Amino acid sequence: MSQFFFRNLKKSYPVVASAKGVRIIDTNGKSYLDACSGAIVANLGHGLAEINDAINDQLSKVAFAHTSQFVSEVGLELAAKVVDLTPPGFREGARAYFMSGGSEAVETAIKMARSYFVHRGDNQRSICFSRRQSYHGSTFGALSATGHPARRKPYESMLRTPAHVSADYRYRCKCGFGPGPCKSDECSLAAANELEEAILLAGPENVMAFIAEPIVGATLGAAVPGRTYFPRIREICDKYSVLFIADEVMTGLGRTGTTFGMNHFGVVPDIMALGKGMAAGYQPLAAVLASGRVVKAFEDSTGVFEHGFTYSAHPVSCAAGLAAIEYLQKHNLIESVAARESLFFDRAEKLRSTGIAGDIRGKGFMMGIELVRNIDTKEPFPADVRISQLIAQEAMKNGLLVYPGSGFIDGVSGDHIMIAPPFTTSDAELDEMFDLLERTFVSACSLATSGSRSKN
Ligand SMILES: Cc1ncc(COP(=O)(O)O)c(C=O)c1O
Structure with missing residues (x-):
């Protein structure tokens, strides 16, 4: 017992x-x-001794300082390091917000999207669309976005009304292609166009964001969309001024052979959520990266993001994250995976x-x-x-x-x-x-x- x-x-x-x-x-x-x-x-x-040493070094300096009072040197360094990895069009003016896990990152990303519109005086937008086959985390906001029936079922009555569209799931494409995966660009476009239909049905003035994993992980086993899917998603988001959040919690920082999973599709999101591999399990660490465009809405308004966790940007976690990225770069591991x-x-x-x-x-x-x-x-x-x-x-x-x-x-x-x-x-x-x-x-x-x- x-x-x-x-x-x-x-x-x-x-x-x-x-x-x-x-x-x-x-x-x-x-x-x-x-x-x-x-x-x-x-x-x-x-x-890995290098990462253990970085953690111990930080512990010997300061284990904890609250983000309402201090910022740590490793926090500042990690923010610079990780923003530097982001693509042009995102990086200029971008900032990183740190927390302890992927669900917290998704919650933060969704609240950041909402705050972006509130800061711009556009209070009406509050719907976040996501996909039927997706996993975004286990807290209420992240679970509301998640499109996996078994994970939602016990809590369904407590979740926001689902706002889900199809993923581009090529092995079981709606065209009924068989026996292998479908390769049609048209099918990928049709899957992406479901988002436009959903936005129009909800009223574009009510929609704030769309969140998607570049390559669906836990709920669809590494399903890679067709090459036309995300470029079309980006177009739709731009057309209706909807923010595009890339949930890179699983795909980020090298897992798919590129720094971010979205790089495979040449698409730049507005907000990214990172987790898992960020500190490679040596400490709990996740991040939300806000593009310059998103940051500017905060800077042009009060500057306040009404949000936060006690363990936001924990110095020991940031030290582990910094050491993990340095290790990744020193050993060219992303290139090696590719x-x-x-x-x-x-x-x-x-x-x-x-x-x-x-x-x-x-x-x-x-x-x-x-x-x-x-x-x-x-x-x-x-x-x-x-x-x-x-x-x-x-x-x-x-x-x-x-x-x-x-x-x-x-x-x-x-x-x-x-x-x-x-x-x-x-x-x-x-x-x-x-x-x-x-x-x-x-x-x-x-x-x-x-x-x-x-x-x-
Ligand atoms: C894509 C994605 N988003 C969010 C999460 C939630 O992360 P965490 O379990 O660290 O809260 C996961 C976890 O599997 C994930 O794969």
Whole structure:
């Protein structure tokens, strides 16, 4: 009997003891290969002395000072560093606001969009559109934006009226293309045009923002939109003076082989949310980056952003974030992820022989594998088989960590797993990962078909 409120009180979890590089060890001495960087967080691998030293240095100076009274040197440095990474058209006059996690970043981004309009005297705009298949976080504002039925269900009556449009989900494109993913530019444009229809229906004067992940993560397993999708979204936002928020919590800072996921589409958002990889799990850290255009609305008005967290811009977290970005740059890890993308995806091809890898998709070191019962018809597994959970459980038995997701086709069925290892994973470790994954797929399939799935 434990006093710890576990994520699932009916499940037992190994106790973590230590971690180094791509491996996590539990207190029984069992080693796990971290093929998903936890929850796509530990982008630099575990146990880096450089980052630990930066944290300890900051701790020895000052652990905490409140942002209503002070700003820290590392906070200022990190803001300069991260704004410098943003694209032209965003960077000029841009500022960074720091907090502890991705949900806080999304809350902040949405409130910042609202404040932008209030500062400009446009009080009417308050609707934030988002997409049906999306994950933006677990707090109320972020969950209102989230378009994943199972995550919303218990809280539905407490959330804002959903304002969701379709994502450009190419494997199950509305045109019914099969058996692989759709490649039509027209279909991507049609998905983007749903936003325009929604804005017109709501009345443009009521709409403040649209938020989207450049490449959908947890709720659609690394689904990459077509090249025309985001440029059209940008056009629509501009036409109706709606702010475009890029939720880069998962994709930001190198995960997809570019600094920001939106760079793949040549589109510049108005606000960005960052998290996860920002301090690579060494400390809780996230950020909202406000473009010069957004900042100016505050500067031209009272300058006040009526918002804040006790742990905003925590100095120790900022020190970890600064050290993480410096490590990323010193070792050219974003370039390395881009260069190794094809090798990474080639390794996954062996999974096709298992007959359940319907779609293997993604960018950089962010891979999603959609699991289907029939490759030709794309028929999903019945929801009660819980194939993605089953694979995650079998993987753990085999000493491998993967990130499962489900319920994205119709709110109930649809399964994927994400493979997103640290950028520092060696070729030999990638081989080991995919060997273990192949073995895991085979054993999970036989459990799924025999119906004798482990219950925990
Ligand atoms: C795209 C995206 N936004 C927001 C969040 C929420 O971040 P956090 O869990 O750090 O609150 C996540 C977490 O998975 C995410 O993937």
